[in-house]
Amino acid sequence: MSVPCPIVLPVSDQQLFPAELADLFEDGAGARTLSVPLPAGRLVNTDEGDGPPGLWMTKEAAAAGLWVEVHAEHHRSGLWPLLLEALHDDEEFRPWGSGELSLKRVTSPDLHDPADVLIDWWDEYAHSDDTTAPFQRWPGLAPGKPPAIDPDEVACEYATRLQSWSPSMRLGLIAADRGADALAAAGWTGPLNHTNDTGEIVTVLRSWEDRFGVRVVGASFADLYLSVAAPPATLEEAIHVAAEHFAFCPDNIWQNSHPHTLIGYAERLVKRTSWSFWWD
Incomplete structure (x- = not known):
């Protein structure tokens, strides 16, 4: 069932930006607005503890539909919503509640090229022709295509499904221009065993946003959840995309796929x- 994003009505001058959330931005609230009522929450600092908070997080599980409502106002709030999942329902709600986040492990995504990042990972991990057939060498980036459906509508639908599958997910709000x-900005280090620089992960995600209408919807300790508005339509297209996935996260093929082949x-x-x- 399609879950359209809500229509955003004009905001009156009287609707203010929550003061606590202003701390997420270097320039404070500025002209930003957010009309969605938020439940109780708190700011979360990174491991370094000496910089701005990485995100704001609800204290309890997010109400159904909250991600969708906040996402609809991203263009004027500057806040990207993430559905946050804890490690094995940990009481501290790791890594988010415990602040196991690190901005020092994140270089600017602008410093990286997605094709260069992916080929480096491919060369490091593609050692078995049986696994990566039909490709022995890196095939290059998969061609993108315009999405037939609004990527934000697909994201809203996926967020609704995620919350139904994992009702304990909390809502995180991060100051960011886009989901990747x-x-x-939050200092997420989920792929630490694959790369110790989340900036490399982000540059690939930006490319997927542009080529496949991807939206970043949720994350856990070492899991990432994306909606895709322009997925591969044929097996031939999918094999090319799968090569990128293998370079990006080999564990998806090595451990989460049967058979363990591209x-x-x-x-x-x-x-x-x-x-x-x-990422294991």
Whole structure:
């Protein structure tokens, strides 16, 4: 069932930006507005503890539909919503509640090229022709295509599904221009065993946003949840995308796919409007 994003009505001058959230921005609230009533929450500092907070997080599970409402106002609030999941329902709500976040591990995504990042990872991990067939060498970036559906509408639908599957998810708000950048701004280090620089992850996600209509919807300790408005439509297209996924997160093929091959994994990507990743 399609879940359209809500229509955003004009905001009156009397509707102010929550003072606590202004601390997420270097320039404070500025002209930003947010009309969505928020539940109780708190700012979360990174491991370094000496910089601005990485995000604001609800103290309890997010109400159904809250992600959708806040996302609809991103253009005027500057806040990107993330559905946050804890590590094995940890009482501290790790890594978010415990502040296991690090801005020092994040270089600027602008310093990286997605094609260069992915080929470096491919060369490091693609050691078995049986796994990566039909590709022995890096095939290059998969061609993108215009989405037939509004990417934000697909994101709203996926967020609704995620919350129904994992009702304990909390809502995080991050000062970011786009979803990919929210992970860097929060200091998320989920792929630490794959790369110790989340900036590399973000530059690939930016490219997927542009080529496949991807939106970053949620994250956990080492999991990432994306909506996809322009997924591969054929197995041939999917195999090319699967090569990028292997470079980006080899564990998706090595551990989360049966058979553990690029082709077997690609079969699951055809027309699939959500991608998830897990780094061991």
